[in-house]
Amino acid sequence: xxxxxxxxxxxxxxxxxxxxxxxxxxxxxxxxxxxxxxxxxxxxxxxxxxxxxxxxxxxxxxxxxxxxxxxxxxxxxxxxxxxxxxxxxxxxxxxxxxxxxxxxxxxxxxxxxxxxxxxxxxxxxxxxxxxxxxxxxxxxxxxxxxxxxxxxxxxxxxxxxxxxxxxxxxxxxxxxxxxxxxxxxxxxxxxxxxxxxxxxxxxxxxxxxxxxxxxxxxxxxxxxxxxxxxxxxxxxxxxxxxxxxxxxxxxxxxxxxxxxxxxxxxxxxxxxxxxxxxxxxxxxxxxxxxxxxxxxxxxxxxxxxxxxxxxxxxxxxxxxxxxxxxxxxxxxxxxxxxxxxxxxxxxxxxxxxxxxxxxxxxxxxxxxxxxxxxxxxxxxxxxxxxxxxxxxxxxxxxxxxxxxxxxxxxxxxxxxxxxxxx
Amino acid sequence: xxxxxxxxxxxxxxxxxxxxxxxxxxxxxxxxxxxxxxxxxxxxxxxxxxxxxxxxxxxxxxxxxxxxxxxxxxxxxxxxxxxxxxxxxxxxxxxxxxxxxxxxxxxxxxxxxxxxxxxxxxxxxxxxxxxxxxxxxxxxxxxxxxxxxxxxxxxxx
Numbered sequence: 086x087x088x089x090x091x092x093x094x095x096x097x098x099x100x101x102x103x104x105x106x107x108x109x110x111x112x113x114x115x116x117x118x119x120x121x122x123x124x125x126x127x128x129x130x131x132x133x134x135x136x137x138x139x140x141x142x143x144x145x146x147x148x149x150x151x152x153x154x155x156x157x158x159x160x161x162x163x164x165x166x167x168x169x170x171x172x173x174x175x176x177x178x179x180x181x182x183x184x185x186x187x188x189x190x191x192x193x194x195x196x197x198x199x200x201x202x203x204x205x206x207x208x209x210x211x212x213x214x215x216x217x218x219x220x221x222x223x224x225x226x227x228x229x230x231x232x233x234x235x236x237x238x239x240x241x242x243x244x245x246x247x248x249x250x251x252x253x254x255x256x257x258x259x260x261x262x263x264x265x266x267x268x269x270x271x272x273x274x275x276x277x278x279x280x281x282x283x284x285x286x287x288x289x290x291x292x293x294x295x296x297x298x299x300x301x302x303x304x305x306x307x308x309x310x311x312x313x314x315x316x317x318x319x320x321x322x323x324x325x326x327x328x329x330x331x332x333x334x335x336x337x338x339x340x341x342x343x344x345x346x347x348x349x350x351x352x353x354x355x356x357x358x359x360x361x362x363x364x365x366x367x368x369x370x371x372x373x374x375x376x377x378x379x380x381x382x383x384x385x386x387x388x389x390x391x392x393x394x395x396x397x398x399x400x401x402x403x404x405x406x407x408x409x410x411x412x413x414x415x416x417x418x419x420x421x422x423x424x425x426x427x428x429x430x431x432x433x434x435x436x437x438x439x440x441x442x443x444x445x446x447x448x449x450x451x452x453x454x455x456x457x458x459x460x461x462x463x464x465x466x467x468x469x470x471x472x473x474x475x476x477x478x479x480x481x482x483x484x485x486x487x488x489x490x491x492x493x494x495x496x497x498x499x500x501x502x503x504x505x506x507x
Numbered sequence: 508x509x510x511x512x513x514x515x516x517x518x519x520x521x522x523x524x525x526x527x528x529x530x531x532x533x534x535x536x537x538x539x540x541x542x543x544x545x546x547x548x549x550x551x552x553x554x555x556x557x558x559x560x561x562x563x564x565x566x567x568x569x570x571x572x573x574x575x576x577x578x579x580x581x582x583x584x585x586x587x588x589x590x591x592x593x594x595x596x597x598x599x600x601x602x603x604x605x606x607x608x609x610x611x612x613x614x615x616x617x618x619x620x621x622x623x624x625x626x627x628x629x630x631x632x633x634x635x636x637x638x639x640x641x642x643x644x645x646x647x648x649x650x651x652x653x654x655x656x657x658x659x660x661x662x663x664x
Contacts, residue, residue: 159527172592172631205523210538210576211632212646220645246523250536252575254630268530269566286528289528327592329635336636370593370631401635403593417596421630427573 088315089303089325090180090187090296091339101220101224105186111231113305114190118239122305124155124198126216131301132457135308135321140166140294141259141399143387145303152281153291154201161201161379162290165192165298166213166264167208168250168257172370172421173401176325176337177295181208181215184299185222186198187370191298193243199291202242206295207262210250220361231328237389254425258473259292272429296325304380306466316342320386320397328353330404331360342386349385349402360406364489368398370418371478373485374411390407395485410503411490415482416444433476447494450501457487458492508555513539513624517559530562535579546582569573575629583618584603585663588642594635603639604628606607610660624663 093099093108105111116122129417131147137476138144153161169177180188192204223245226232234242248266249255256265260274263285284290299324304312313321320342326349329335332458333354340349350487356362365380366372371393375383383393405414423441428434438465443456464480471477487494496504508518513606518586520615524531536556541548557567578586589607591600604615607626611619618625634640637649648659 152527169633170631173594174631175635175637178633209633210534210574211642246525248531249535249538250574250578251538251570253573265534266531267528268533268560268562268570270569285524307520327636327639330597335638343557366593373648387518403597404636409597414593414596417591419594424630436513 086122086323087339088341089312089339090184090301090325091433092184093149093339094183095386100185100222101187102222102229102325105184107428109306110186110302111190113302114193114231117194118237118241118331120239124200127194127297129200129306130305130309134304134312135309135316136297136300136304136312137387138294138322139296139300139399141371143397146293146297149291150195150198151352152199152279154259154282154289155198157201159288160286160288161199162285162288163192163195163199163201163204164259164262164285164290164292165204165206165291166257166262167212167295168253168262169208169212169399170209170254170257171368171399171401173325173327173329173403174399175329176400178215180295180299180325180339180487182218182469183211184228185215185219187299188219188295189222189226189232191293192245194301195291195293195298196243197241197244199289201289202244204243204245205266205457206245207250207266207286208247209256210252216249217246217319219459223247226294253427254421255427255473255475258475259394261473262292263290270427272427273475275472296372304493317384317386317388319388319451324385324400326385326400326402326406328402330402331357331406331409332404333357340385343389345386346380346383346385346402348452350404351402356404356406360408361409362404363409364405365405365410366395366401366405366482367393368396369401370403370421370483371474372396372398374489375479375485376489393445398431408503408506411493411499412444412447412503416441416448417487418482419444419479421484422475426475426479429475430476432467432470433479436463436476437479440479447497452498452501454495454498456498457491460489508552509540509559510543513543514559517556521560524553529560530566533557533560534574535542535565536560536593537567537571543627546586547578547580569577581618581622583623583624585624585643587624587626587660588629588632589626590616590630590634590638590640590642591630592631594631594638595640598638600639603651607656607660610657624660648651 261271363376520532
């Protein structure tokens with residue numbers, strides 16, 4: 086437990102440069118400054134580590150970094166996505182608060198590998214405490230001559246800045262995030278071109294999640310194989326899981342990939358008040374909901390969760406006990422996507438409104454039995470028909486809630502009240 | 508329209524972006540100006556920000572209306588932003604929001620008559636393991652109970 090991003094969690098002033106350096110922090114970056122590491126070596130180690138993008142998509146980080154045209158002329162950028170806002174997800178906030186230097190070092194290493202001399206860390210607008218913590222860490226790093234131009238006469242340049250959001254879930258989508266840094270509405274871009282070719286300010290750009298960047302220094306200092314061995318096949322290393330909902334001790338846990346779900350549940354103190362587990366959303370609100378029976382046999386890794394019928398996403402585990410009304414939960418999620426749809430694509434802009442309004446009338450006691458088919462019809466029309474993944478993210482829960490808990494919806498429509506409690 | 512102090516703060520943001528990309532600072536510029544104008548943005552202040560950043564007024568207006576953190580009508584000195592999304596909901600946020608509404612005598616979306624506090628229901632604030640939670644201005648308050656809310660609100664100055 087706590088092997089990478091949370092390594093220093095229990096130490097005094099875990100966020101300070103002093104604590105970070107005392108535990109080997111910036112040793113990889115200093116090697117780079119001394120010319121002892123090559124970009125190729127770093128990419129090989131990352132590939133060997135099995136690190137996959139921690140923001141939700143799970144794309145192999147080493148491969149992503151190798152896509153950047155590092156030898157092309159002109160400015161290139163590395164961007165960190167700290168626009169955390171998927172319901173259930175709150176791990177990047179803790180990385181920024183408790184280990185900001187790992188993010189800085191990871192981004193600097195990324196800058197070196199991809200020949201990008203400027204980086205931006207996009208922090209969501211509400212995260213003011215993490216923002217100040219990160220800014221303080223940046224100041225420390227500049228003062229220690231770890232960032233800047235011709236750092237320590239190494240001819241390596243890396244300047245790092247924070248960009249603050251202003252309240253928008255969609256800006257966590259990487260191309261919307263780039264638009265946002267450019268001072269525009271967060272409307273996702275068509276792909277291709279991909280950011281590696283045309284990204285921030287039209288220049289080649291690589292965007293990684295906060296946890297991905299923060300994992301890089303530890304991987305390189307202890308070796309890709311070390312990280313891979315912590316996890317299981319196809320899911321290298323350890324990963325932060327945010328366990329929230331009806332558990333005794335909700336918290337973020339950094340555990341090896343492949344940890345059985347039931348062990349993770351135990352770490353979070355088990356079910357609150359001895360209640361019975363009913364349902365689990367394993368990877369954040371956009372991932373399919375699972376029944377207790379399925380969840381209890383699942384392991385927490387990409388393949389394990391996929392086998393159970395869902396996705397690892399950002400590792401945001403939402404636990405629901407038997408007192409939970411699934412109609413109410415789905416209505417709340419539908420409201421979220423309705424609220425956060427950027428409005429660019431018709432299927433999502435209109436469809437999320439339809440989903441929410443149908444569910445709302447159900448909750449208000451005015452549902453009709455044909456509403457279930459209507460919901461499925463609308464979600465099917467959103468799925469796959471939008472520029473970005475928010476459309477799919479809005480549609481996915483609807484399908485999985487209805488598949489796993491359909492009788493609850495039928496009961497609600499029939500009697501105008503919840504099957505679970507009054 | 509934009510104070511010297513605000514201009515100084517905005518300039519610090521402009522310096523982070525390439526020289527011909529001043530408009531990248533618009534999100535923070537709007538926040539800075541909003542903070543100076545009773546937590547509110549008027550059409551005139553948005554235009555002033557656009558002028559300062561050499562960008563079309565409509566582009567600044569788009570940003571000001573797209574993102575949630577900007578206010579276009581009167582809000583309280585203290586804005587309580589209560590998360591009502593899934594993890595907070597599972598932990599009783601709805602009852603606590605009702606408790607807060609009762610205590611203040613205002614509905615969410617409204618301002619107390621003395622202009623001191625306004626309450627808003629918001630989507631996930633990314634502190635799900637500390638649910639239920641709300642944000643007052645820049646600060647997060649987690650693991651809320653009715654008693655804790657009373658205490659926090661009574662201590663607002």
